[in-house]
Amino acid sequence: MPTGAAAAMVTVDDVRRAHARIRESLYLSPCSLSETFSELSGNQIFLKLENLQMTGAYKERGALNKILELTPDERDRGLIAASAGNHAQAVSYHATKRGIMAQIVMPLATPLNKVMATRRFGGEVVLHGANYDEACDEAKRRAKESGLTFIHAFDDDAVIAGQGTLGLELLGQTPDIDVVITAIGGGGLISGMACALKEINPRIRVIGVQTSRLPSMKAAVDAGHLVTLPVASTLADGIAVRRAGERTFPMVNKYVDDIVTVEEEEIASAILLLLEREKTVAEGAGAAAVAAILHHKINCTGKRIAAIISGGNIDVGILSRIIERGLAKDGRLIRLRIHLPDYPGALHTLTGVLAEHRANIVETSYDRKFGVDLGYSAIDLTMETRGNEHVDNLLTALASSGYQFERIQ
Numbered sequence: 001m002p003t004g005a006a007a008a009m010v011t012v013d014d015v016r017r018a019h020a021r022i023r024e025s026l027y028l029s030p031c032s033l034s035e036t037f038s039e040l041s042g043n044q045i046f047l048k049l050e051n052l053q054m055t056g057a058y059k060e061r062g063a064l065n066k067i068l069e070l071t072p073d074e075r076d077r078g079l080i081a082a083s084a085g086n087h088a089q090a091v092s093y094h095a096t097k098r099g100i101m102a103q104i105v106m107p108l109a110t111p112l113n114k115v116m117a118t119r120r121f122g123g124e125v126v127l128h129g130a131n132y133d134e135a136c137d138e139a140k141r142r143a144k145e146s147g148l149t150f151i152h153a154f155d156d157d158a159v160i161a162g163q164g165t166l167g168l169e170l171l172g173q174t175p176d177i178d179v180v181i182t183a184i185g186g187g188g189l190i191s192g193m194a195c196a197l198k199e200i201n202p203r204i205r206v207i208g209v210q211t212s213r214l215p216s217m218k219a220a221v222d223a224g225h226l227v228t229l230p231v232a233s234t235l236a237d238g239i240a241v242r243r244a245g246e247r248t249f250p251m252v253n254k255y256v257d258d259i260v261t262v263e264e265e266e267i268a269s270a271i272l273l274l275l276e277r278e279k280t281v282a283e284g285a286g287a288a289a290v291a292a293i294l295h296h297k298i299n300c301t302g303k304r305i306a307a308i309i310s311g312g313n314i315d316v317g318i319l320s321r322i323i324e325r326g327l328a329k330d331g332r333l334i335r336l337r338i339h340l341p342d343y344p345g346a347l348h349t350l351t352g353v354l355a356e357h358r359a360n361i362v363e364t365s366y367d368r369k370f371g372v373d374l375g376y377s378a379i380d381l382t383m384e385t386r387g388n389e390h391v392d393n394l395l396t397a398l399a400s401s402g403y404q405f406e407r408i409q
Contacts, residue, residue, distance in 0.1 A: 009247050010157050012199035015164035015192055018065040022162060025094075026060055027053050031173040031306060036277040041293050044304045046174055047278065050166065051286055051312025055089040055121065057238070058166055058310050059153075062188055063090035065162030066151050067098065075100050080148040082106070082139035084132050084237050085114030086311050087153040089121055096122030103148065105139040107131050111237070111315035131231055133242050154188030155245035164192025170306055171200060179300055182308035183288035184208035184217045184259065185239030187248030189310065194255035205257045207298060209288040211236045212261040217244040217252055221259060235267050235318070238285030238311055260297040267291045271314070272326035283314040328409075331388030334359075335408040338398070340377045342368065347379070353401050357394045360384040380408065 029049045037045040050058035067079070078101035081091045088104040095102035102123040106115060107130060118125050126142075129135040136153075143150040152159060166189065170180060180197060184190050194206040210218055213232040220226045228243040244252070252259075262270075267284050270291035274280045282290070289307040292298055298305070327333035340346050354361065363382035372378045385391050398405055 010160045010164065010192060010195055010251065012164075012196050014157070014161040015168060015196045018061075018158070018161040019165040019168050021068050022061060022064045022165065025064060028169065029053060031170060034278060036273075037290065037293065037307075041305075042301045043179075043293075045293060046177070046304070046306045047280070047290075048166070048170060048173075048306055048308045049280065051280065051282055051309050055086070055093050055117070056311055056313040057086035057090070057283075057286070058163060058189060058308070059083075059086040059090040060094065061165050062154075062156075062159035062162035062192075063087060063151065064094045065165075066156060066158040067091070067094050067100070069158045070149060074149040078103065078146075078148050079151055080105070080139050080143050080146075081151045081153065082132065082136035083153050084110055084135075084240060085118070085313055086238055087151075088114065088118040088123065088125075089313070091151055092118045092121035092123030103142070105129075105135045105142070107135045109233075109237075111313075111318070113315050114313055117313065131242065132240060152245075154186030154241075155247045156188075157247065160188050160192040160195075160247065160251070162192070163189040164196045166308065167193035167196030171197065174304065174306055176304060177204060177306050178303040179205045179207060179298070179305040180308070181207045181209060181289040181292060181298065181305060183236070183239050183285045183310055184210050184244075184252075185241040185285065186243075186245045187217050187252050188245065189308070190256055191245075191248040191251035193308075195251060198255045206255060207292070208252070208256055208259040209292045209297070210259060210261050211239060211267065211284075211288065212263055214240050214242060215259070215261050216241050217249070218259040218261065220244045220249055221253060234284065235264050235322075236284030236288055238283055238313075239288065260292050262288055262291040262295065262297060266295045268322045268325060269329075270294055271319070271322050274309070275319075275323070280309060281312045281314060281319075282309050283311045286311040286314075331391045332385055333382065334385050334391055334394075335380060335382045336398075337378055337380050337406045337408055339372065339404040340379050342375050342377050346377075350379075350403070353397055353403075354381075354383065354394070357390075357397050358386070359390075359394055 031048045128138040213234040270287040
């Protein structure tokens, strides 16, 4: 990765001052060894669980540091921020706790759980725009029009320094770490964190992860200048930023060793594995670092690696769909459309075959009118199974019994 010509805007001393300022108000999130992910990756994997912060994400660090640095006049005028969710909750919570009015502009498509949480923490929510960038433009317009104090989600020195305190915590918890991996959106977290890590221990590698649908920082680094990417939707809405930060870009150039991308299915798989194996709930952005590790985007073996679980504010509806898709991919949930002769007892015979092979029916639908031959019915069955080998055995048994069927994806 090229080194930037511009000097870093935030120093390790800025990060240290931010840490002294905010550490008494924040939860010291654990950084625990994951035996499961260590075995899967061939490295020692430590998970820094920032999803356990009060508002469910690391964003509290930067938001609180910025709020504590404001002048009395800036506080009295009230705050405004733009966010797809986590920065919104952080500003809302810490501003309200200190008696400061906060208005948050969120994209129209923001998951309902993040909107409701922001309101619950005391902020006034304004829904505007199709994405973060449009929400941010509206927040800046309102700040200028109403004299509100604007708090940027990532492109601000105080915010960057606050996020960097995560790096200081990591060094205290795992002083002999080799690699640190985190998601990148606009670059606030990785800039501050990489500055702290590299200035104290240059041997540590810092790797960023972006969704392949919106790799704005990677595109900027590759091009040598900031670029604005087309609008795209992604499961990792917390890092869905079309243009990286003016202040964060030179810091990423200076301190970050590599940026890799992950696909949507890889993020979904990481969310499911974190939930099932580690009992940890992560949102799309929060699971990006683990997705990169599990899908071999990081060329490391035998290293001590810290992965930042940056947030856990995932919509329960999305989580439900991820679980179902993951079960289907692993052969633990299957849906079949079976063509059944239309005579008394035919269904009983079919269920006998399924019961013999220990497939558990969880959902059925029955059709005698559409897309079936006369004398037949179509029955859609969703079944719990024990894995892909069990599915293969079940399909072989159905074929041997003379049933015609299709697997519904």
